[in-house]
Amino acid sequence: MLDILSITGPIYITIALGWLAKRAGLxxxxxxxxxxxFVLYVALPALLFDAVAKRRLDEILEWRYMAVFALGALATMAVGLWWMRRVARQPAVLSVVQTMGxxxxxSGFVGYPINLLLLGPVAGLILGMNMLVExxxxxxxxxxxxxxxxxxxxWRAVVRGAAAGLLRNPMVLGLxxxxxxxxxxxxxxxxxxRTVGLFAQASAAVSLFVIGGSLAGLRIKGLGxxxxxxAAGKLLVHPLLTVGALLALEALGMPPMDAALRTGVVLAAACPMFGIYPILAQKHGHDGLAAAALLGTTVASFxxxxxxxxxxxxS
Incomplete structure (x- = not known):
């Protein structure tokens, strides 16, 4: 257990320091x-560039990893939409918003630091492949x-707009x-x-500090x-379905992945939802729920x- 805490402890202590710094008025x-x-436009793009520029293309685009990551997320999406519409009886838009979470x-602000501490340099490759699929x-x-x-x-107009947005996404540009x-x-x-490396090394600590500061002041009251x-869908269903996708693809004949990538894809799925979740939900008036879910899920993810x-x- 001490080995586990040596990995998760620094992650969540850094998040807590960001929360405390914001609450203290610093x-x-x-x-x-x-x-x-800074993280979004400089540090993470530098990290992605650094992670892939020094490796062969066949090392970077590991199709088995991306297939497992995508299939696990799509299965979670299907289960989430079914649950919210058929069981929870939520309106259509709200069901999609909740399923997005x-x-x-x-992958960038939480998943990368965790995989970096556990898996080392391969964490950058995992982040790059996650960014492509996402x-x-x-x-x-x-x-x-x-x-x-x-x-x-x-929906075609939405997809075209999203595609145009990729051209302005700094992480996609760095990748x-x-x-x-x-x-x-x-x-x-x-x-x-060395310059790129300096900016890349700044991404882990600053991103976690920002997550903590961004959570300060958020409330869950009335939305429990x-x-x-x-939170259950993100922290339990998503990683379980990702494991299921991995086992199913291997049973169908997919050659086993490297052990580090097998671990990395499950840990990526086990992370809380992305930080822009409330921003994407804001268009349809559900940013309050999304922010509360971001807070609750990040705390529970420890x-x-x-x-x-x-x-x-x-261990």
């Missing part, structure tokens, strides 16, 4: 937005479902630049390599039942991720 919400922009993990498949699909449910527009360098086999000059359903690590590592 930083305000605007400061957290600035730090968040179940199947889109926080930005090219999961988020456009969920946005299209949300707008279709509300009657706000044709694309790294893929290009890898494809061309270009060596990086030492000065450029809905938050509990979203226990579920610790349990997942114990099961995966046996």
């Amino acid at each position: 930083f305000d919400r605007g400061d957290m937005r600035v730090l968040g922009k 179940m199947c889109c993990p926080n 930005n090219l498949l999961l988020i456009p699909l969920l946005l299209a479902l949300m707008d279709a449910a509300s009657g706000a527009g044709h 694309s630049a790294g893929l290009l360098v890898s494809l061309l086999g270009l060596p990086l000059p030492a000065v450029a390599d 039942a809905q938050v509990a359903q979203i 226990f579920t991720i610790s349990a997942a690590l114990w099961l995966l590592t046996g």
Whole structure:
């Protein structure tokens, strides 16, 4: 158990320090937005570039990992929509909003630091593959479902808008630049390599600090039942269905993945939902629920991720 706490402890202590700093008035919400922009626009793109530019293309695009990650998320999406519509009897748009919180993990701000401590350099590759699946498949699909449910527009227009947004997404740009360098086999000059590395190394601590500061001031009061359903879907159903996807694909003949990637894909699914969840839910008036779910799920994830690590590592 001490080995598990040595991994999860620094993660959640850093989140708690961000929360305390915000509550103590050392930083305000605007400061957290600035730090968040630094991570989003500088540190994480540098990390993604650094993770892929120095490796061969066949090492970067591990189709088995991306297939498992995508299938686990799509299965969670299907189960979440069924549960919210048929069992919980929620309206169509709200059902999609709640399901979004179940199947889109926080790969950059939480997943990467955890995998970095446990798996080392392969964490950058895992982050890059997660970003591809999330930005090219999961988020456009969920946005299209949300707008279709509300009657706000044709799903094709939503997908086109999401595709255009990829061209402005700094993480996608960093990943694309790294893929290009890898494809061309270009060596990086030492000065450029070290500069990119400095920014990449800043991503883990600052991102966790920002998560903590962003959670300060959020409230769950009156939304407990809905938050509990979203949290259960994200922290329990998603990782379990990802394990199911992994076992099912291997039973169908997929060659086993590297042990680090097997562990990484399950831990990625076990993370709380992505930080922009309330922003995406705001368009349809459900940002309050999304923010409450983000708070509750992030707090609960300390226990579920610790349990997942114990099961995966046996220590």
